Amino acid sequence: MSLLEVNNLKKVYKTRFGGQEVEALRNVNFEVEEGEYVAIMGESGSGKTTLLNILAALDKATAGRVVLQGMELSSLAEKKVANFRRDNLGFVFQEFNLLDTFSIEDNIFLPLVLSGKNYKEMSEKIKPIAARLGISDLLKKYPYEVSGGQKQRAAVARALITDPKIILADEPTGALDSKASDELLRLFGEVNELGQTILMVTHSAKAASCAGRVLFIKDGEVFHQIYRGDSDNQRFYQKITETLTLLTQGGNQ
Amino acid sequence: MKTLFYPKLAWDGIRKNRRMVFPYMLTCICMVSMFYILLFLGSPATGELLPRGGTTAMTIMLLGSIVIAVFSVIFLYYTNSFLIRRRAGEFGLYNVLGMGKRNLAKIITFETLITSGISIVVGLLVGIVISKLAELGLSKMLGGQVSYNIRIEWPCVRITVMFYLVIFAVIWFTSIIRVGVSSAVSLLKSEKAGEKAPKANWLLGLGGAIILAIAYYKAVTIVSPLDAIMVFFVAVIMVIVATYLIMIAGSVLLCRILQKNKKYYYNPKHFVSVSSLVYRMKRNGAGLASIAIIATMVLVMISTASCMWFGSQDMIDERYPAEINFTVRFDKSDLMSEENIAYFRQIFEDYRAENKATTTTVIDLPYLEMSGTEEDDNTINFDKSDVDGLNVGALREVCFIPLSIYNEKTNQNITLDDGEALVFSTNGAKDYDTINLSLDGRTKSYKCLYAETEEMFADYYMGNIVPMISVIVNDFSDTMKFFEASEGDDWYNMFTWKYSFDLNDCSMTPAEYAKGLKESVSKALEENSDLSENCWYYYEEREFEALEYIALNGSVFFIGIVLSIVFILAAVLIIYYKQISEGYEDASRFEVMKKVGMSKKEIKRSINSQLLVVFFIPLIFAGLHLTFAFPMISKIMNLFGLFNTGFFVTTTVICFLAFAVFYTIVYKVTSNVYYNIVTDAK
Numbered sequence: 001m002s003l004l005e006v007n008n009l010k011k012v013y014k015t016r017f018g019g020q021e022v023e024a025l026r027n028v029n030f031e032v033e034e035g036e037y038v039a040i041m042g043e044s045g046s047g048k049t050t051l052l053n054i055l056a057a058l059d060k061a062t063a064g065r066v067v068l069q070g071m072e073l074s075s076l077a078e079k080k081v082a083n084f085r086r087d088n089l090g091f092v093f094q095e096f097n098l099l100d101t102f103s104i105e106d107n108i109f110l111p112l113v114l115s116g117k118n119y120k121e122m123s124e125k126i127k128p129i130a131a132r133l134g135i136s137d138l139l140k141k142y143p144y145e146v147s148g149g150q151k152q153r154a155a156v157a158r159a160l161i162t163d164p165k166i167i168l169a170d171e172p173t174g175a176l177d178s179k180a181s182d183e184l185l186r187l188f189g190e191v192n193e194l195g196q197t198i199l200m201v202t203h204s205a206k207a208a209s210c211a212g213r214v215l216f217i218k219d220g221e222v223f224h225q226i227y228r229g230d231s232d233n234q235r236f237y238q239k240i241t242e243t244l245t246l247l248t249q250g251g252n253q
Numbered sequence: 254m255k256t257l258f259y260p261k262l263a264w265d266g267i268r269k270n271r272r273m274v275f276p277y278m279l280t281c282i283c284m285v286s287m288f289y290i291l292l293f294l295g296s297p298a299t300g301e302l303l304p305r306g307g308t309t310a311m312t313i314m315l316l317g318s319i320v321i322a323v324f325s326v327i328f329l330y331y332t333n334s335f336l337i338r339r340r341a342g343e344f345g346l347y348n349v350l351g352m353g354k355r356n357l358a359k360i361i362t363f364e365t366l367i368t369s370g371i372s373i374v375v376g377l378l379v380g381i382v383i384s385k386l387a388e389l390g391l392s393k394m395l396g397g398q399v400s401y402n403i404r405i406e407w408p409c410v411r412i413t414v415m416f417y418l419v420i421f422a423v424i425w426f427t428s429i430i431r432v433g434v435s436s437a438v439s440l441l442k443s444e445k446a447g448e449k450a451p452k453a454n455w456l457l458g459l460g461g462a463i464i465l466a467i468a469y470y471k472a473v474t475i476v477s478p479l480d481a482i483m484v485f486f487v488a489v490i491m492v493i494v495a496t497y498l499i500m501i502a503g504s505v506l507l508c509r510i511l512q513k514n515k516k517y518y519y520n521p522k523h524f525v526s527v528s529s530l531v532y533r534m535k536r537n538g539a540g541l542a543s544i545a546i547i548a549t550m551v552l553v554m555i556s557t558a559s560c561m562w563f564g565s566q567d568m569i570d571e572r573y574p575a576e577i578n579f580t581v582r583f584d585k586s587d588l589m590s591e592e593n594i595a596y597f598r599q600i601f602e603d604y605r606a607e608n609k610a611t612t613t614t615v616i617d618l619p620y621l622e623m624s625g626t627e628e629d630d631n632t633i634n635f636d637k638s639d640v641d642g643l644n645v646g647a648l649r650e651v652c653f654i655p656l657s658i659y660n661e662k663t664n665q666n667i668t669l670d671d672g673e674a675l676v677f678s679t680n681g682a683k684d685y686d687t688i689n690l691s692l693d694g695r696t697k698s699y700k701c702l703y704a705e706t707e708e709m710f711a712d713y714y715m716g717n718i719v720p721m722i723s724v725i726v727n728d729f730s731d732t733m734k735f736f737e738a739s740e741g742d743d744w745y746n747m748f749t750w751k752y753s754f755d756l757n758d759c760s761m762t763p764a765e766y767a768k769g770l771k772e773s774v775s776k777a778l779e780e781n782s783d784l785s786e787n788c789w790y791y792y793e794e795r796e797f798e799a800l801e802y803i804a805l806n807g808s809v810f811f812i813g814i815v816l817s818i819v820f821i822l823a824a825v826l827i828i829y830y831k832q833i834s835e836g837y838e839d840a841s842r843f844e845v846m847k848k849v850g851m852s853k854k855e856i857k858r859s860i861n862s863q864l865l866v867v868f869f870i871p872l873i874f875a876g877l878h879l880t881f882a883f884p885m886i887s888k889i890m891n892l893f894g895l896f897n898t899g900f901f902v903t904t905t906v907i908c909f910l911a912f913a914v915f916y917t918i919v920y921k922v923t924s925n926v927y928y929n930i931v932t933d934a935k
Contacts, residue, residue, distance in 0.1 A: 056848070058847070058848065078852075078853075079852065079854070081852065082847075082850055082851055082852030082853075082855065083850075083852070085850045086849075086850030089850075091848055091849065093848070097845040097848060097849070098845075099528075099842060099845055099846070100842075101528045101529050101531065101532050101842070102528050106524075106528065109519065109524075110524070110525075110846075110849055110850075111849055111850050113519050113520070113521055113524045114521050114524075114849075114850055114851060114855070115521075116520075116521055117519075118516075118519070119515040119516065119519045122519065158849070
């Protein structure tokens with residue numbers, strides 16, 4: 001059984017006053033195995049973010065199923081959704097989404113505190129993660145006092161601290177300069193190597209080339225997917241750009 | 254078309270920001286109308302409708318309008334700067350799109366024209382309509398005439414228009430300057446300027462708490478009403494300063510201390526609330542302090558005014574124990590003899606018989622009243638030379654009363670040895686074991702005994718703000734002689750005989766009776782030159798004097814209500830703006846929390862607990878301030894002749910409860926606005 005299964009997922013948005021319907025996702029099918037590192041690519045408006053929101057249980061699908069480790073998301077009661085999200089999913093966003101009212105440390109603690117963990121347990125947990133992400137010295141600082149790359153690493157730490165089944169990353173390098181991007185992608189690779197499943201939505205072929213598999217979405221459907229196989233990042237990057245060119249030229253599978 | 258471009262843009266700006274601009278305009282309208290109403294009530298034409306005391310009422314109304322004027326300037330200025338700050342982004346956008354500062358100034362000008370035009374015109378219309386009702390209400394309260402035709406006081410209209418035009422011009426000018434000096438980018442960004450984590454400031458936080466403690470201590474330990482008035486102002490200022498310090502620094506300090514306690518802080522219930530509160534309090538500390546101060550002010554004002562108005566009759570009865578109160582003052586001690594007093598009594602008797610009236614004597618009392626300064630060693634010094642450079646706090650009023658009268662009055666049979674006296678200290682004078690009374694180097698000492706009954710003296714210290722000591726002696730005429738001032742200073746002597754009575758069965762009104770009585774006294778004295786040259790006499794007729802009290806208390810009550818409305822409105826507006834601006838800031842924060850795994854319910858609970866704290870802190874402070882101000886207020890009420898503390902407590906509690914209910918309603922309404930913003934800003 002796969003860790004994450006997405007079957008016939010469909011999402012239709014209605015404009016506010018009825019009338020027009022917009023089909024954001026038409027028929028999405030894919031699976032993610034445990035320990036996989038999957039990138040989802042697609043142009044703006046292709047439905048990437050909608051897909052991620054549904055996977056994160058922030059939005060509800062019009063039709064189809066999302067199953068995470070045998071648990072169907074749409075069957076979750078409204079009350080349990082937040083708990084589920086907290087315990088099973090880790091998020092990394094383009095805009096970091098750190099709360100400026102908390103220190104870096106408290107930002108990382110947030111999901112644990114919400115689950116009712118005590119301080120001792122939390123401080124034990126944060127040490128190895130902060131060390132691995134190189135933010136041990138920044139824990140007492142506030143988000144506005146550190147750089148974008150450091151903020152994003154803090155966000156990764158916040159995602160990791162709950163030992164999530166899967167990390168959902170939405171354009172994690174989108175707001176970073178190239179050096180910070182490289183650093184973050186290296187960290188993602190490391191984390192994945194340790195067995196963490198990652199699902200990353202991205203624009204950047206470079207970011208995608210670090211993943212083990214890339215899914216391409218176009219017009220609300222999974223259009224194509226390629227595996228890294230034995231190729232190194234360089235070779236995989238080439239494969240991705242070729243596919244992207246094909247995609248924009250409107251070729252068929 | 255082109256000429257209408259800017260007005261249109263301005264109108265659009267107002268419409269788009271109606272959530273903020275409309276309440277602002279509503280406040281302007283309210284201030285304009287209240288200002289006009291008070292001016293209208295203070296105008297001579299209204300005064301003519303009022304009975305005796307109309308002038309007092311008018312003066313109070315005009316004073317009230319000055320308060321509103323000052324408040325308008327501060328408050329409208331403050332509100333407008335808030336509006337401009339919130340709209341900086343919009344102006345920045347126009348600027349980026351190619352509008353120069355000059356064009357922005359044009360938009361602002363048109364906006365100001367529109368808002369001020371509407372405010373003044375509508376405010377005046379509302380004012381004119383309500384002024385009629387206010388006039389009727391005031392006239393009814395004070396027992397004046399009622400006229401039903403609508404009247405417009407053009408001079409008042411003119412003053413109102415001119416005054417508010419000036420205010421709006423100042424506001425307009427500062428807006429232009431503010432937008433003028435900032436660059437497009439800074440305008441765009443000003444709304445999002447990053448905020449540093451507030452640091453806990455021990456010095457200010459603790460300082461605030463200490464100042465508050467001192468002010469409270471001063472307020473509670475106050476004894477004399479005279480001190481009350483002086484201490485009151487000092488204490489008020491200290492409380493205001495302390496409230497600001499505590500709200501701004503102390504609250505942050507408290508949150509920081511809570512954060513240090515890991516067990517408390519890292520609890521799902523407190524984690525988000527406490528850390529957000531730090532920022533909220535830093536940003537809103539000043540606003541919350543202002544609300545607390547305004548609330549306290551309103552509560553003190555309305556409860557004092559209510560006490561005065563509903564206690565008017567007590568006040569009058571206290572001050573004028575009988576319908577007709579006659580006072581005779583003798584310049585020399587030997588003139589206040591049994592014979593002379595009997596002589597006066599006879600005149601009253603004759604007059605009564607002549608008019609076939611019957612009367613009930615309420616007071617018939619000879620006494621000597623002296624004022625001096627309190628010195629060390631239980632000494633009160635009556636030397637007149639000390640009047641210059643006088644220490645007001647040490648002023649004491651001493652009233653000597655014959656023992657015989659006291660015994661008769663209280664149905665007792667107390668005897669005193671030589672050098673003994675019954676002593677009653679009131680109005681904050683201390684209790685003595687022995688008292689030394691000295692004048693021009695001569696000193697008379699009494700060993701003090703204390704008795705139970707005090708009531709009979711209320712009417713003397715009434716209306717007197719100085720601490721008062723009643724000394725009841727058995728050698729009254731010797732005492733008078735002893736304290737008689739030397740030749741040339743006789744006018745200091747207050748050898749007084751007081752005779753008060755109610756008039757029964759008489760065809761004359763008390764006023765007519767008293768007037769006739771005074772005339773017959775002066776006629777009788779024409780034949781007694783020794784007395785007529787060395788005494789003077791006057792009467793106070795209760796019904797007539799009462800009108801003055803009613804006018805004073807009624808207009809104080811009236812103005813208390815008007816000013817309370819204005820101040821409460823201001824507080825509501827501050828709260829409302831606070832909620833709006835926080836709503837916009839918090840919307841993005843809650844979006845993040847949702848993504849990180851907080852459920853809607855948890856978010857709502859966290860918002861609720863923060864709002865509750867932020868909202869009810871001012872109310873709690875107001876209640877606390879009011880409680881500690883209470884001893885002072887009741888002392889000051891004593892000065893007005895009100896001694897019924899239970900009545901003050903009831904009135905104050907009712908006022909507080911009414912205010913709390915109103916405040917809660919405002920909380921409900923404004924937090925709905927907040928929820929709406931937080932939820933639709935997605």
